[in-house]
Amino acid sequence: MNGQGILKGMLVTAKNFFGSYVSRERLTTVSYPEGGNTIKEQSRNIPFLVFDGEDPVAGMRCTACQKCEKACPPQCIFIEKDKDERGKALQRPKVFDIDASVCMGCQICVEVCPFESIWMDSNFELSTFNRFEGLQFNREKLLKSNTYFHKIHPQQAQASDDRLAEKERKRLEREAARRAEKSASEPQV
Amino acid sequence: MKPFDIQPLTQRFPFVHADAFGNALIVPAKNLVSIVEWIQASRLYLCDTLSNVTGVDFLPKVIEEEGKDSEGNSVKIKKNIPGYIEVVYHFYSIELKRGPLTIKVRSNGRDNVRLPSLMPHYRSAEFQEREIFDLYGVYFEGHYDLRRLLMWESFEDFPMRKDYVPPNDNEYEPIASRHSGGDA
Amino acid sequence: MNTSTGYAPRNYKIVKHKDKTLLEVAMGPHHPSTHGVFRMDVKLDGETIIDLIPYFGYLHRNHEKLAEDMTYFSTMPYTDRLDYLCSMTNNWAYALTVEKLANISVPERAEYIRVIIGELTRLVNHMLLVGFYINDLGAIGTPLLYALREREKILDLFEWASGARMMCNYLRFGGIREDVSDEWLASCNKLVDAFPYFLDEYDQLLTGNEIVISRSQGVGVLSKELAINAGITGPMLRASGVNYDLRKTDSYSIYDRFNFRVPLGQFGDCYDRFMLRLLEMRESITILKQALRDIPKGEIQSKVPPVLKPKPGEAYGRIESPKGELGFYLVSDGSVNPYRYRVRPPSLINLTLLRDLCIGHKLADTIIIFGSIDIVLGEVDR
Numbered sequence: 148m149n150g151q152g153i154l155k156g157m158l159v160t161a162k163n164f165f166g167s168y169v170s171r172e173r174l175t176t177v178s179y180p181e182g183g184n185t186i187k188e189q190s191r192n193i194p195f196l197v198f199d200g201e202d203p204v205a206g207m208r209c210t211a212c213q214k215c216e217k218a219c220p221p222q223c224i225f226i227e228k229d230k231d232e233r234g235k236a237l238q239r240p241k242v243f244d245i246d247a248s249v250c251m252g253c254q255i256c257v258e259v260c261p262f263e264s265i266w267m268d269s270n271f272e273l274s275t276f277n278r279f280e281g282l283q284f285n286r287e288k289l290l291k292s293n294t295y296f297h298k299i300h301p302q303q304a305q306a307s308d309d310r311l312a313e314k315e316r317k318r319l320e321r322e323a324a325r326r327a328e329k330s331a332s333e334p335q336v
Numbered sequence: 337m338k339p340f341d342i343q344p345l346t347q348r349f350p351f352v353h354a355d356a357f358g359n360a361l362i363v364p365a366k367n368l369v370s371i372v373e374w375i376q377a378s379r380l381y382l383c384d385t386l387s388n389v390t391g392v393d394f395l396p397k398v399i400e401e402e403g404k405d406s407e408g409n410s411v412k413i414k415k416n417i418p419g420y421i422e423v424v425y426h427f428y429s430i431e432l433k434r435g436p437l438t439i440k441v442r443s444n445g446r447d448n449v450r451l452p453s454l455m456p457h458y459r460s461a462e463f464q465e466r467e468i469f470d471l472y473g474v475y476f477e478g479h480y481d482l483r484r485l486l487m488w489e490s491f492e493d494f495p496m497r498k499d500y501v502p503p504n505d506n507e508y509e510p511i512a513s514r515h516s517g518g519d520a
Numbered sequence: 521m522n523t524s525t526g527y528a529p530r531n532y533k534i535v536k537h538k539d540k541t542l543l544e545v546a547m548g549p550h551h552p553s554t555h556g557v558f559r560m561d562v563k564l565d566g567e568t569i570i571d572l573i574p575y576f577g578y579l580h581r582n583h584e585k586l587a588e589d590m591t592y593f594s595t596m597p598y599t600d601r602l603d604y605l606c607s608m609t610n611n612w613a614y615a616l617t618v619e620k621l622a623n624i625s626v627p628e629r630a631e632y633i634r635v636i637i638g639e640l641t642r643l644v645n646h647m648l649l650v651g652f653y654i655n656d657l658g659a660i661g662t663p664l665l666y667a668l669r670e671r672e673k674i675l676d677l678f679e680w681a682s683g684a685r686m687m688c689n690y691l692r693f694g695g696i697r698e699d700v701s702d703e704w705l706a707s708c709n710k711l712v713d714a715f716p717y718f719l720d721e722y723d724q725l726l727t728g729n730e731i732v733i734s735r736s737q738g739v740g741v742l743s744k745e746l747a748i749n750a751g752i753t754g755p756m757l758r759a760s761g762v763n764y765d766l767r768k769t770d771s772y773s774i775y776d777r778f779n780f781r782v783p784l785g786q787f788g789d790c791y792d793r794f795m796l797r798l799l800e801m802r803e804s805i806t807i808l809k810q811a812l813r814d815i816p817k818g819e820i821q822s823k824v825p826p827v828l829k830p831k832p833g834e835a836y837g838r839i840e841s842p843k844g845e846l847g848f849y850l851v852s853d854g855s856v857n858p859y860r861y862r863v864r865p866p867s868l869i870n871l872t873l874l875r876d877l878c879i880g881h882k883l884a885d886t887i888i889i890f891g892s893i894d895i896v897l898g899e900v901d902r
Contacts, residue, residue, distance in 0.1 A: 152728035159725040160662060175669050187676070191683040220594040253597035253689050258697075259826075267683065337770050357833050384748050388836065388864045390849050424849070426836055430748055430764050436836065460751025462872050486577035486901060496585055 188300060191267035193247050194256055196289045197307075203290040204239070208264035211240035215256035215265055223249035224256065243286040247273060263307045269299055337428070340437045344380050345371075360424070360438035368441055368452050375427065375437065376457060383427035383437060386454065389464035390424045391472040393446075393498050419446045421472055425454070443474065446497075453479040471496035540565055549578050553656055553887045556897030560874075560886070567882045572875045579901040587861040592618055592693070592828045595861070600687040602863060603899040605648060608641045608678075609841040611691040616772060617837030617848040618693050622830035629818040630695035631774045635811050636708065637681070637690070638839075639804040640674050643715070645842035646797040646804075647671045649894050653794055654726060656891045657735060663725060670718050673711055680704055693828065695821030705812060712808045719801060727795070736791035740877040740889035743788065751869045754844025755800065756893060759785030759792040766840035777814075778807050793892040829856055843867055843894055863902055867895035 166173040177185055200206035211228045227242035256265050268291070275281025297304040342361060346352055349371055352361045363371055375381040396419035403413035421443045428435035443449040453476035454461045465476045466485040473494040476482060484491065493500060543564045549557040557578035563571040583602065587595045599614045600607040612634060619626065626634075651667030675685040681700050682690040690697050726732055742752075747760045757764055765782045767775045783799035785792030832854045838847035844866025851860040870893050878886045 150730060152730050152733075156725045156729050159721055163666065175672070187679050189681075189683050190679055218594070220590060220597055251597060251687065252684065253687070254683060255594070255597065255689075360834075385751050387751060387753075387838075387845065388847055388849060388862075390860070390862045392851060392860045426847075426849075430762065433769050438836075458751070459746070459749050459872060460869055462750075463868055484577075486580045488577070495582060 186269050186271075188302065190269045191254055192252055192269055192271045193250050193267070193273070193284075194245060194265050194289070195268040195291045196243065196286070197264055197266060197293055197296050198290050199293050203287070203292075207239065207290060208262050209240055209243065210238040210262055210264075211243075212261070214259045214261065218255050218259045220253060220255060221249050221251060223247075240286060243289060245284045245289060247282040247284055248279075263311060266296060266300070266303065266307075337433060337435050340381065340429075340434055342437070344378075345375070345437075348374065355440060360440050362440050362442065365441050365443065365451050368439075369454075369457075371439070372454060372457055381427075381437065382429045382431045383435075384430055385428050386425060386458040386460045387428050387436065388424075388426040389454075389461055389468065391468040391474060391496070392422045392424065393419075393472060393496065394422065395419045395498050396446075418444075420444070421446055421449050421474055423451060423468065423474065449474045450477055451475070452477055453482075455479045470494075473497070542570060547886075554890065555652070555895060558895075558897055558900075562883065562886070564883060567884075569878050569881060569883060569886060572878050572886070574871065574874055576897070576900050579897045581902065583902045584861050584863065588857055588859070591856045592830075592858065593826075595858075596692070597687065597689045600689055601898060602865075602902060603841065603843065603846070603867070603896045604686060605896055606641045606645045606842050607686055607688050608637045608690060609839060609846065611689070612638055613837060613839045613841065613846045614848050615691045615693055616839060617835050617850050618828070618830070620837050621833060621835040621850050621852055622693070622828060624694045624824060625822055626695055626773075627819050627822055628774075628816050629699075630820045632811055632815040633696055633700060633820070634691065634773060635775070635778075636808060636815070637678075639808050639811070640677065640708075642804045642842045643801055644671055644674050646801050649891075650722070650794065650797055653888070653891045654732070656887050657732060663722070666722065666725075670715070677704065677708060677711065680707075692821055692824075694824045695819075697821075699820050705815070708808075709812055712805055712812065715805055716802070719798065723798065727798070732794075733791065735885075736794060736888060736892075737787075737789055739790045739881060739885050740892065741787060741789045742873065742877060746873065746876070747788070750872050752844070752873065754840070754842075754866055754870065754894075755796050756793060756844070756870055758782065759796045760788035761785060766838060766845060770838070770840075772837075772839060778810050780806050790888050790892040793894075827856055829854065838864070841866060843896070843899070844870055863899075865899040865902065867893075867897075867899040871895060871900065 163173060168174075179185075196207055196209055198204075198207040211226055213226050216222075216224045216226050223246040225242065225244040226240050229237040229239040229241040231237055252267070254267055257267055273282065293304065293308075296307075339359075342354075345361070349363075349367065351367065352363050352371070354360065355362050375383045397417050398414050399417060400412040401415050402410055423441045423443075425439045425441075426435075427437040427439070441451060443451060449472075451474055453465055455465060455476070456478060462479075462481075463485060465479055466482060468474050469476060469479075469482055470484040470487055471494060483489070487495065495502075545562055545564060547554065547560045547562060549559045551558075554560070557576075559575040559578070561573045561575070562569050583598060586598065590598075596611060596614065599610045602610050618624070647667045647670060651664040654663040655661070678688055679685050681704060682688040682697070742756070742760050744760050744762055747757050748762060753764070753766075761784055763782060763784055766772070767780075768782060780803045783796055783803065785796050830852045832852055834849070834851045836847060836849045838845050840846075845864070846866055847864035849860070849862040849864065850858050853859040874890065874893065877889050881889070
């Protein structure tokens with residue numbers, strides 16, 4: 148029969164159309180934003196800095212080693228170290244700027260960080276009304292707490308906490324061993 | 337794929353020699369077309385497809401060498417090595433399922449570079465040679481339609497050369513980066 | 521002039537052509553059917569094409585010069601953006617070339633995961649092409665969205681493994697970045713089992729369709745000799761009947777362990793190219809089933825120095841990307857930046873014959889021929 152191929156095609160279309168009223172699998176759309184967001188746990192957008200505890204500036208893990216600044220391919224990170232009153236360097240950044248309009252979310256800064264202080268955020272609703280100011284993220288906007296990190300990426304946050312706990316444990320063991328050696332080598336009075 | 341055995345080629349054309357890395361043949365520019373016609377027809381090679389045409393730019397440089405001056409003392413002599421632009425061809429044979437055969441052609445100097453074109457023999461050289469003309473400034477003689485490919489028609493300079501300075505015409509960028517010329 | 525290339529010199533101006541006046545139209549860079557910013561100047565006699573000149577360079581970002589300023593590792597996210605639909609295979613070609621240059625080996629589990637991800641990428645690309653091909657033929661919307669619906673499931677798998685749907689940045693020199701969990705493999709298995717039913721449904725929708733057959737058969741016929749001479753690779757070459765698949769001839773990575781067939785076309789027209797991609801999707805499912813069955817446990821990245829400084833040398837590495845032969849040519853002079861970094865783009869080289877294929881056909885056929893060549897402008901312009 149002429150036109151048989153077209154009719155068979157229309158059967159497929161009808162199956163899909165009427166099937167979307169009946170089976171959940173055929174209905175593949177979500178009414179955003181009322182029907183909910185579909186951010187997965189692993190998704191990444193732009194970076195953010197993690198702090199432990201309550202005070203953002205005192206508890207942040209970043210030590211301004213500038214490794215992420217050098218490794219970033221489009222060079223969108225700008226770091227200045229913090230100094231106290233006498234000019235000695237504190238292990239903290241005074242300025243930590245990320246230009247979110249340049250950042251491409253490649254995750255290389257996360258890979259090279261030795262202190263587990265920079266991780267990827269999955270928030271993509273970042274639109275602003277001005278061209279430059281809204282997308283320049285300074286240190287205060289980037290600092291987010293560890294509880295936030297556990298909320299958005301529970302597995303990564305748990306693994307990071309475990310690694311930090313392991314490092315701390317090894318450091319305490321080395322301290323205890325050094326103290327034991329020193330007291331053993333001191334002459335008995 | 338098994339690579340080609342270059343013995344028959346070097347026997348037939350004794351003026352080609354291998355390059356410093358050992359896996360490519362350097363061919364003088366005036367013999368390129370005759371060699372290419374031979375490898376297209378020879379039963380040992382049957383190179384029926386030209387896979388890749390690349391241009392590489394080498395700036396002139398000055399190296400120091402050990403030598404002897406007029407009194408017989410050993411001194412370091414400065415030697416000028418002129419710059420050149422090199423075009424690298426990768427040939428494959430679909431019939432014999434062998435490859436690649438790498439051939440390099442060097443130019444004399446970096447000004448007014450003219451090299452023979454392989455477009456009458458291989459159609460795949462059409463766009464790739466146009467791109468090398470656009471980005472390096474090599475004029476291919478015998479190409480049917482040599483004009484710029486990626487840059488616009490009235491563009492003046494050759495962007496991929498090592499001494500190309502990009503114009504600093506970026507608009508305001510809040511954070512300085514090495515790609516924008518350092519201006520904030 | 522070698523007549524086997526079939527090329528005629530283009531140094532004649534046609535305004536009056538045999539007592540007719542021709543209309544010269546720019547199918548300009550803003551066009552819904554040109555798959556990106558691509559311009560074609562066509563000279564028309566009624567609806568028939570007399571001449572066609574392509575112009576590109578609208579998306580030129582000088583990727584090759586940027587790579588000479590950055591280290592080998594930092595260029596990896598930029599290779600994602602070359603052929604932006606198949607980002608994993610671009611990463612794979614670059615990682616393969618650097619591993620050839622610096623003599624790095626890859627552990628077993630990483631090779632299996634690379635093959636799984638590479639074949640999933642092939643499915644993603646072919647589904648997009650098939651959907652847009654039917655869209656260009658006139659069935660606007662519905663078959664395209666059926667294909668995209670299945671593609672979303674694979675993109676969800678990519679997001680689970682690497683964090684991003686398109687710009688994945690997942691492969692590293694000597695392996696992959698992060699391991700996949702057993703749940704990911706189980707999810708992949710479920711998708712692979714359900715996929716042939718979708719392909720059967722798509723076949724029923726389109727392959728016997730009289731409109732598709734009458735509009736694509738006999739259109740844009742490409743002969744074997746011209747295709748080999750012009751350096752065409754990939755599905756376009758195999759549709760003309762040449763048995764050349766880099767997964768079988770080069771056997772890069774671990775493809776020699778898998779049992780799969782290579783579909784070949786007979787006439788080299790648009791219908792063959794379209795059907796070939798549907799058949800290649802079925803072969804990809806075969807490879808995926810074998811890889812998911814045999815994947816071993818183990819480590820996923822071999823030891824590589826954090827800043828790579830390969831010895832002076834050069835390397836040309838190539839893979840069978842979904843569009844053709846994607847090759848990288850790297851020259852190193854011993855420092856942390858490459859001296860020359862070159863991408864051999866399959867889309868640009870497959871476009872060489874656009875003019876030859878389109879002359880004599882109608883204007884509407886140009887869009888179909890162009891769609892069956894399968895280009896992505898990010899790769900053509902780099």
